[in-house]
Amino acid sequence: MGAAKLVRDVGDTVISVAISDDDSMFAAGSTNKKTVVYSSSTGETVATFVAKAGVNAVVFAGVGSATRVLAGTFNSQLCMWHINANAAEPECELTFGGDAVLSMAVGARGTRLAVGGAKSHVAVYAIDIPRETFTDFSDDPSAAPPAGSLVELYRVAP
Numbered sequence: 001m002g003a004a005k006l007v008r009d010v011g012d013t014v015i016s017v018a019i020s021d022d023d024s025m026f027a028a029g030s031t032n033k034k035t036v037v038y039s040s041s042t043g044e045t046v047a048t049f050v051a052k053a054g055v056n057a058v059v060f061a062g063v064g065s066a067t068r069v070l071a072g073t074f075n076s077q078l079c080m081w082h083i084n085a086n087a088a089e090p091e092c093e094l095t096f097g098g099d100a101v102l103s104m105a106v107g108a109r110g111t112r113l114a115v116g117g118a119k120s121h122v123a124v125y126a127i128d129i130p131r132e133t134f135t136d137f138s139d140d141p142s143a144a145p146p147a148g149s150l151v152e153l154y155r156v157a158p
Contacts, residue, residue, distance in 0.1 A: 011030070011032055011034070012032035015031060015055060018058045020063075020067060021060060021063055022063060022064070025060070025067070027069050033051045033054055033055065034051075035048070035049045035051065035058055036048050051090075052073065053073040053074040053077065056100060056101050057071065057072035058070065062127075063110070066129050069081055072103075075100070076100060078092075078101060097121055100118040101116075103116040112127065125150045125153060
């Protein structure tokens with residue numbers, strides 16, 4: 001049996017891609033500052049988020065209605081958006097020590113984020129994602145899901 005293939009045009013150079021833990025979504029981060037989340041089954045756009053600079057790295061954290069997408073940028077920003085919140089601003093935004101974010105990985109339990117940067121730094125963050133039961137806030141723009149957060153635990157530099 002051949003593999004199914006979905007192709008999507010993000011509109012610029014794609015630097016990073018990720019697939020959600022439950023395989024229901026995939027994300028693309030690109031030089032046009034966008035992180036676009038797609039449905040894995042239909043290829044339809046689920047959400048589009050815009051950072052302040054080109055996106056070098058994307059990862060998913062959380063499961064089900066608590067799923068977040070995180071983006072690391074050329075200008076050292078770490079941004080976290082709630083997939084279902086449909087919000088323009090990230091729910092959490094941090095600066096990664098003044099150098100470009102080049103890679104990110106989330107641990108198997110979804111509670112740690114490792115980030116690598118251009119100046120040989122590696123930092124590990126605790127990811128706090130509230131366990132909520134909502135599914136969609138797009139009908140009520142004044143409503144907001146519980147905010148998640150990132151807290152730097154430690155940094156290693158040569």
